[in-house]
Amino acid sequence: MKTPLFAAVVFLFIFSFNANICSQQATVDSNKVLQPEERHSSAMQLVSMFVERYHYSPKEVNDSLSNWIYTDYLKSLDFQRMYFLQSDVDQFEKYRLVLDQNLSTGNLIPPFDIFNVYKDRLSERVKFAIEVLDKPLDLSKNEEIDLDREKAKYAANEKELNDIWLKRIKFDVIGLILGGKEEKDARELLQKRYKNLHKAILQYRPDDVFQIFMGSVMESIDPHSSYMSPKTSQDFNINMAQSLEGIGATLTSENDYVTIVRVVPGGPASKSGLVEDGDRIIGVAQGDDGEMVDIVGWRTDDAVQLIRGAKGTIVRLTLLKKKDGANAIPLEIKLVREKIKIEEQSAKKKVIEINENGKSYKVGVIDVPSFYLDFEGKRKGEKDFKSTSNDVKKILDTLKQEGVSGIVMDLRNNGGGSLLEAIELTGLFIPTGAVVQVRESDGSVKVNRDTDPLVAWDGPVAVLINSGSASASEIFAAAIQDYGRGVIMGEQSFGKGTVQNLVDLDKVSGGEKMGQLTLTIAKFYRISGGSTQHKGVVPDIMFPSAFDPNETGESSYPTALPWDKIASTAHQASTGIGSIITNLIEKHEARTGKNTEYQYFIKDLEKSKVHRNKKVFSLNLEKRKIEQETIKKEEEARKKERADKGFIELDKDGKIVKESLVVEDPLLEESGHILANMIEMIDVDKKAGKK
Template identity: 40%
Template sequence: MKTVSKPVMSRARKFAIGVLAILPVVGIGTSLHASAEVDSYEAVSPSIEQARANILISRQLQFTHFREQTIDENLAEEVFNDYLDYLDGQRVYLTEKDIESFQPLKEQMAASLRTGQLQPGFDIYNRVQKRIVERMDYALGLLEDGVDSFDFQTDDQILLDRSEASWEPDQAALDELWNRRIRNAVLGQRLNGSSDDEILKVLTRRYESQRKRISQMRSEDAFQAYMNAFAGTWDPHTNYFSPRNSENFNINMSLSLEGIGAVLQSDNEYTKVVRLVPGGPAARQGQLGPADRIVSVKQEDEDQPVNVIGWRLDEVVDLIRGPRGSTVTLEVVPANASDETVTRTIAIKRDEVKLEEQSASSEVIELDRGDETYRIGVIDIPTFYADFQAMQQGDPDYKSTTRDVRKLLEDLKEEQNVDGLVVDLRNNGGGALHEANDLVGLFIDQGPTVQIRSSDNQVQVLADQDPSVAWDGPMVVLVNRMSASASEIFAGAIQDYGRGLVVGSQTFGKGTVQAVRSLNHGQLKITQSKFYRVSGGSTQHRGVIPDIEIPSRIDTTRIGEDALERALPWDQIDSVPHARYFDFSGVIDQLRQRHSDRFAETPEFGLLQKEIDFLKEQRKTTTVSLNEDQRRDYQDQLESRQLTIANARRELRGDEPFDSFQAMEDHQEQQAAAANGEDEELDFIVREGGHIMADMLELDRRLATILPAGTVAAKAE
């Protein structure tokens, strides 16, 4: 079976291990702290097996990747820069002098990558690890006098994101930078209510832990980091897996492990949440979200959490995994946090992700519109799934997306007597490709559904061969930025066929297919083909543009294919002949106007827009003050605005307002499990999808049964 790969959601490149770095923090002092308990970092060296793997990776990338490029000096410079970004993405360990000393290594890099000479990459890696040890020693030295020795009455500020900053010129400048970083960490925890004694313990434990991690680095860590910087210059979905990470990747693909149901990736200093598995423990618990960054992990039988900043991804995954029924507590920096010192604690009970909890489901909503009441069927599809094992065993009742949706449609038509259909694909990250193809077939008599172009320019067309139709009435497909891969194939086909309207926000744009190839040492996941709609345009990079747009809280600068460096571009091939069931051009302007007028009078939309504006303002903040009074004022303003929005939403529902920000947070934690990951935005957007459906029927009654009405086979424009 071919499976649509899941998307990556980050501006940072996705790698197979954790970046060796630390949480932004800072203080005062000049002495280096020598830890007697931790050995100094010992340089690592490449092995013969790694050198052979490097040669195989070079050949695979040059001759089988979808993007054609050669390993020359220009590409080597990209590898060099990406490697430094990976090892010191916030530019807090290396100085300008270090970078200058790497120039001879950069000049050797092109030839070295072609021939398996790994020493340039290892030399850079070893230097960075030694610099990290020096910074840890410096940070621990600053903490020796206690956090009350820091001055929080200055007008100093700190840059939140240093990924584009200049390298500091020397060690003295780095000392000053770290002074600010530690003050920022102390101040952030003070504002979270921690005492100075607690802060001192937490930060000391953090830096000692990270220093210890550096002393345990292995040759494989350097090789993974270097090969991923190399592979990532082709595209962000091409990755190298070490032998251990290959095992983890294969286990994850078989869904045989119990855990929290979250896909993770490395993002500079942190392990970041990519997406939640539908129906999994984290999705059901409701507090963890995409782009949240994990700071620490605590087991239920342990008193203290383990700080995981700077840990390898595989080791963080091992900590989070555990027996079914046990609880793991994550400390995370929320995606919408004002800065990295703002964290929240989330307790999740581990469980296995069950297929039935990912299954499609339906409901019927009634909309009173003047003299008429419309019954709208809503089908929610969390993922494109199939029970492959049952299918291979010949079970006639095996579960799959298409089979389940067909049954739901039969019920909606025969028992519920609905007037229209809304298919909800929001937050659906994809899944089985053949299920996307078959699902399109439930809504058309037959025809092509998607084109797949390989690296040798051969085009394969998947098609629905079944002339039967499960639903021939009008439909709306809801999408958002988290709709990816198979979701985009389905939504794009419905749009191209004129079978329904796509409503929501621009989708993720994951339109590539990866294959995993074994090496002598580990595996290479490599991009080998791209998806194209039947109209010829790729879903890659651009995704699906809705016919009617609804704004979203999701930060598109951080989540989405077009937010990834070196993502393959959008392009176009020839369209394939396909039917066009309805031309919406005659009514789309009126539909958009009705939607706009309705939203202008919808209180929920007004609150959503206020929240979006608030989040955009926060994202524009590039620095924060290290003055305690100013910082408290800033935090009070943020909390006040969030509380105002939350209380306005409660007022709409007839609930008592919260009397404080803390009361709001306590309530959200208590309600997280019951909420099952849903929120008010989802409910009112589903209703709006129903209203758009009703508008369609009112404006053109031909939509009531559009399929049999003069289907014309033609090429899409």
């Protein structure tokens, strides 16, 4: 997975950069040649020293490493090979195998030379695009465009590059027309986008170029080690302490688009149900009727200035959904800004009724969005400090009183958090014992244990995970699986099994501002010995997924640390769950095979994959209109079929007003059925005298 240009992540729910690095009104010097400063060289040397001495698995500094950094840096600037000419790359070739040596000498001339050429080429491309967009385009030709240019050849000359760009411009114009724009308006909007992109690049400073290059350096080591320049880290620290209102999402800029990295649980975006990780924001508007401002080509920190605002005010966003791929049609949504409260990110419960084999079961569902801990409250010895395990313990006590027969722990999209809380949460379901092993770079292994004999819930339990479940979530799910304490269901988890430490370089630089370094220093291992790194947790019962692990998980990162195994640590595993998994899978497959709504869900996932993986598109407007109309008719036919079968209710405009699903979530509903089957089988075994 590439780290794109402008890849500094911005946390909208709590901050935006105070210093607007790239104000839209700033004066620019298009001829300015950017040069590295002495402090950049010192910072690179210091970072290199720390990586070599303290990283969990430092890379050998050689030509192979240099080649990786060089290739990644070119991708960061020109991922689709639409700016550089082959002659440019030929000129850069002299730098391919010297970057490893430059890490220790502090020589930054190569990356700055490359960036300055990139800046010039982008200016040329923008000029060409604006001139092309001054006139109507011929959208009647039977041409096609292949959007997958990551491994394409660089253009041999300007004419060849112009041909590539003309097709891309036509593709973008057609996309806007299909989204409701008139042809002339579409051309004008694209001109504005290119001007914004040009202005943003021209306002880059040496710090920005250094940050991009160091991104490639750190990603060559592993995807979770990173560097923040003094300015970036200062803005980060200042704004993390503030309470600013937003939509509840983390953003980055990827290939000219402001892209959602993560939707924060409990925020406006999350509660709307309309925003997902990977969606692109192409427009922002204020209030119910404010003008929609196109933000394609904007830097992320500029976009934040529009998205942030006073609590309770309305912001409208135009999105391109990730699941629809390059064929996505703009979707406008409305959100109300608010400050994200800790309560909104806390564990929550609900009870669902599941009917299975003529019997009704009350199933308690506990949604755990993150592993949180009030460190200060714990340090002070407060009895009721805020934490995941404390909140879940209270919820379990309540669910017992409500008479539930089993518990589903919903950890979907839980990106992790406190390691201590992963251990404490596991302890609510086991008497005492090992939970996770941590291996340091020197090979030493520490076993982290639950020492509290209290078991808050000794009944049937299931854990629901997906590709967004990472780190602490995987530790909990793996422990439950290794102990045979419950059944794990869902998608293969993310696979982040590494530990990072934040290093303040300013404290070791002799007074000079150097920024911050995040460094991978250790690795997690299950109590059974296998790492959660790279592979994640594989469920006992797999659910269909919209994405393959190689697309979105840890394994999608080319420099991710590999999976490996160490010795298991002593633990008493139950054999009860293992003996019924095969039976549970058979019942699951038989039930879902007859469940029309579940089959609809699977078909929708398959269609989403087709749309997302489609890279070749017609540049004939009429053909594209027919394709769009076909998709729309299929969606309407599906909606009518569901309504005719009583699965949904529609209003007079054909909009869905009521879902008939038990929980309006087919995967959670099926989890409840699996747990009900599990309860049945356990009851049968108990009657038969089995343990």
